[in-house]
Amino acid sequence: MRDAVPAPLAAVSATALLASMYLIFAWVPTEASMGIVQRIFYIHVSSAAVAFGGFFLGGFAAIGYLLNRAGERDDLSVACNEVGLLFACVNLVTGCLWAKPVWGVYWAWDARLTAMLLLALIYAAYLILRESIDEPSQRAVVCAVVSVFGMVDVPIVYMANRWWRTQHPAPVLGGGGSLDPRMTFVLFFTMFALALLYWCLVRQRRRMEALRKRTDALRREVQALA
Amino acid sequence: MGENLKWLWAAFGVAWALHVGYVALLSARTKRLSRELDNVSAQVKDLGSGASADV
Helix, strand or coil, X not given: CCXXXXXXXXXXXXXXXXXXXXXXXXXXXXXXXXEHHHHHHHHHHHHHHHHHHHHHHXXXXXXXXXXXXXXXXXXXXXXXXXXXXXXXXXXXXXXXXXXXXXXXXXXXXXXXXXXXXXXXXXXXXXXXXXXXXXXXXXXXXXXXXXXXXXXXHHHHHHHHHHHCCCXXXXXXXXXXXXXCHHHHHHHHHHHHHHHHHHHHHHHHHHHXXXXXXXXXXXXXXXXXXX | CHHHXXXXXXXXXXXXXXXXXXXXXXXXXXXHHHHHHHHHHHHHHHHHHHHHHHC
């Protein structure tokens, strides 16, 4: 079997990640009011953006599966959603560690934070559901429906701090906030680097899912032959 | 500054630990599945050759 992550993609991804760490820690100016801790912003916001993009990819792959029942779409959907959940967890944890020095608490039950937590829980439930259904086509259909449901929740999470009063700051991008051009550059560069990492992980996870399906199919064949 | 630095390192440390942990988990799951696939393929081969010998 071919490598799931081609060497050039892995090399570009690793270089971009190292470069983004250099930009965050050594190049970008320190924000005036929050100080050095504001640098968490770059990984916090980028992780959310990659998670949202990943959930959309997973949702569209799930719609593709529901339309033509191609197993590869189901593999892609689960890979996108599982890796998206990883990035959502990074977003939640870095948010807590940023909130403590700035707000004085790790967590506030406000609209944005709660909506993001619910989104992560939807995808955690998706993965649990996936493990609990044995019949492959039934598993794929049920999980595709949950995946589409999760995807619909993404815009609600994004808009939560505009629709409801919340402690979370207004969005810096597309929310009327102003950001130093160097900070904007580092933010977009970090998003790019994390998106590359995301894609490497998705490819590896998709390969794992294909292996799992082959193993399950052969196991059924053994049961039929025995 | 020093106090805030602690939170900065904690956030980046946890973020990378989550990624590294996931990569390790993924790699372990893939290796286990590859081994299982080899075992099950061998079983299918054995059963297939047994069935053809019976015929």
